Amino acid sequence: MISLANAWAEVTEPCREAWAVRRRLLPVVLGICFGTLGLSVLLAFGDGFAAAMDQALQRAGDAMLRWSGGVTSRAHGGQPAGRALPLLPADLERVAAAREVVAASPDAQINGRVIADVDERSANPLISAVGADWAFIRGVDLETGGRFFSRTDEQERRRVAVIGATLARQLYGTADVVGRTLRVFDAPFQIVGVLSPRAQMMQYGGDDALKVLVPFATAQAIRGLRTCGYVLTRLRDPANSSVAVTALRALLAARNGFAPDDLAAVRVVDHAAQAGQIRGIVLGTRWFLAILGVLGLLVAALSVANMMFVLVEERVPEIGLRLALGATPAQIRRRQLLETVAVVLLGGGIGLLLAALLLAALGQLPLPADARNYLGTPALAPATAALIASLLGLAAAFAGRYPAARAAAVMPVEALRHD
Amino acid sequence: MTEPLLRLSGVTKVYAKDGAEVAALAGVDLDIDRGEYVALTGPSGSGKSTLMHLLGCLDRPTAGSYRLAGAEVATLSPDELAAQRRKIGFVFQSFHLLPGATAQANAALPLRYAGVPPHERQDRAAAMLARVGLGERLRHLPRELSGGQQQRVAIARALIAAPELLLADEPTGNLDSRSGTEILALLEELWREGRTLVVVTHDDRLAARARRVIRMLDGRIVADERR
Structure with a gap:
């Protein structure tokens, strides 16, 4: 039975012997180091990009259908073709009550002039008249200290507004504008929130950062709005958005008297399906980056295997001597494998450390917010590090197996023939 | 009657060389008893080193029984x-020491494969090196030792696991005459302690010191003299 001291010596002695040929092994260690560094950085970028895109998609309404009115393309139920069908508050109520929908909001977009209470600064943004669930459906965040409209705001037709961060800076020179007054539709509105800057994906009607949002009911009261513009719906099951589209179209068709398969009568943009497609592309990109990194590591592992083969050939006399002195082939194989593992783990460990430092440094770079929103912040997640460590283990086993088998197959007499 | 320590019956060793087969040993029969002091002698290519490799289990015979x-x-x-x-215990003409290991580590090497704990290996190697006169050279690398000192390290290594059989292949071949005499005296001292000693040499004067001289020629034993 091998004692603990012997087992420790079995591990440390190959490491010391590898240290004795450190100059020969240095290029191999560096190869593994840079292979690991490359793989780590690629995976970290993939992780960061995927996380950023996922967040961007969530904030763009990744469970959303966006409906808009259209014109019938053919006669149906005694009604002629060419009938305009704007979506009305009654349509909104109908889809909001459907079992496929968890929330619905109008989004009527009006071009108008707004004036700040600072130096009479003005702008002509897109003004969206929306419901209280708009923020939930779109997945938007608000800057600290602000809030979105409540149902009470809607019911009492309060003159409150939420504005985009860029517009806030244009009008006030700062995004800290909660409580300030903004004239909208020639009436004073109190700003109650500022939309957080975010990556703009699947946008409609322009950049949210330049919009002014007001309660739909308030806009109805001031401007006499009759139509909803868009009707936004958040789906209960975004993975089956096509089923929901069919069901909701049938519901609207029944209410408005058009053929359910008349796609021009009401139009729909399936943000949920688009988000799924974009996530698929992101996943493909991550796989591509991972494969590139693994191929790099594989090349490094091949160089390790090659160098270990060379070292074994050089060591045939030494290996033969060890066998002559009583070493078993298994001991020789284990010793050679341990040396390879030590080389790979040393190079891999340094590579992981360098990757962590590089990624930390990249995280500190003053990148534009837009770039950060889209690319994310690459970081070495524990799961990714564990995956890389597992790959290094496989690389070590791959690189070490055949040189170790060659070493174990040496005949002791070869030691003397090399003399 | 007890079986001899070594018994070869019809042992043949054939090598392939340039597409042709070369018989390094051709039907060797040999018994060596415990405690014998045997010199294997003969000209270059006679098969004496091949025989020693087989005796030391460093190679396998092509045919026959060992x-x-x-x-x-x-x-x-x-x-x-x-x-x-x-x-x-093996003693080679060119010592075969690990160049990166100290005298103590070289001497301790067989104990590593015998499962002896590291601290005990070091103690026993130090004691064995002291016995062969190198007690002050434990931490020296082979390149820092003379040829005679390196061969003493090799003898310490050969003895450390207390082997019953000592095989020495031209043990004085790379040494000056004074060192060679000292090494031979050391080996004979070990034989007198009861070990079996087989020395391969082409030096007749060295062979003459053995109690039994086996002469080889063309892979065969042509003379076996006991004294």
């Missing part, structure tokens, strides 16, 4: 073969 301490070597597994080698 029994070591009652065990048929051809039937041993790799691990059993390694265990047999641990019972044999």
Whole structure:
């Protein structure tokens, strides 16, 4: 039975012997180091990009259908073709009550002039008249200290507004504008929130950062709005958005008297399906980056295997001597494998450390917010590090197996023939 | 009657060389008893080194039987073969020391494969090196030692596992005459302690010191003289 001291010596002695040929092994260690560094950085970028895109998609309404009115393309139920069908508050109520929908909001977009209470600064943004669930459906965040409209705001037709961060800076020179007054539709509105800057994906009607949002009911009261513009719906099951589209179209068709398969009568943009497609592309990109990194590591592992083969050939006399002195082939194989593992783990460990430092440094770079929103912040997640460590283990086993088998197959007499 | 320590029956060793077969040993029969002091001698290419490699289980015969301490070597597994080698002490003409290891580490090497704990290996190696006159050279690397001192380290290594059989292949071949005489005296001292000593040499004066001289020619034993 091998004692603990012997087992420790079995591990440390190959490491010391590898240290004795450190100059020969240095290029191999560096190869593994840079292979690991490359793989780590690629995976970290993939992780960061995927996380950023996922967040961007969530904030763009990744469970959303966006409906808009259209014109019938053919006669149906005694009604002629060419009938305009704007979506009305009654349509909104109908889809909001459907079992496929968890929330619905109008989004009527009006071009108008707004004036700040600072130096009479003005702008002509897109003004969206929306419901209280708009923020939930779109997945938007608000800057600290602000809030979105409540149902009470809607019911009492309060003159409150939420504005985009860029517009806030244009009008006030700062995004800290909660409580300030903004004239909208020639009436004073109190700003109650500022939309957080975010990556703009699947946008409609322009950049949210330049919009002014007001309660739909308030806009109805001031401007006499009759139509909803868009009707936004958040789906209960975004993975089956096509089923929901069919069901909701049938519901609207029944209410408005058009053929359910008349796609021009009401139009729909399936943000949920688009988000799924974009996530698929992101996943493909991550796989591509991972494969590139693994191929790099594989090349490094091949160089390790090659160098270990060379070292074994050089060591045939030494290996033969060890066998002559009583070493078993298994001991020789284990010793050679341990040396390879030590080389790979040393190079891999340094590579992981360098990757962590590089990624930390990249995280500190003053990148534009837009770039950060889209690319994310690459970081070495524990799961990714564990995956890389597992790959290094496989690389070590791959690189070490055949040189170790060659070493174990040496005949002791070869030691003397090399003399 | 007890079986001899080494028994070879019709042992042949054939090598392939340039597409042709060369018989390094051709039907060798040989018994060596425990405690014998044997010199294997003959000209270059006579097969004496090949015979020593077979005796030390460093190589396998092409045909014939070799029994070591009652065990048929051809039937041993790799691990059993390694265990047999641990019972044999080897002394080579060119020492075969690990260049990166100290005298103490070189001498301790066989104990590593015998499963002896590291601290005990070091103690026993130090004691064995002291016995061969190198007690002050424990931490020296081979390149820092003279040829005679390196051969003493090799002898310490050969003895450290207390082997029953000592095989020495031209042990004085790379040494000056004074060092050679000292090494030979050391080996003979070990033989007198009861070990079996087999020395391969082409030097007739050295062979003359043995109690039994086996002369080889063209892979065959042509003379076997006991004194």
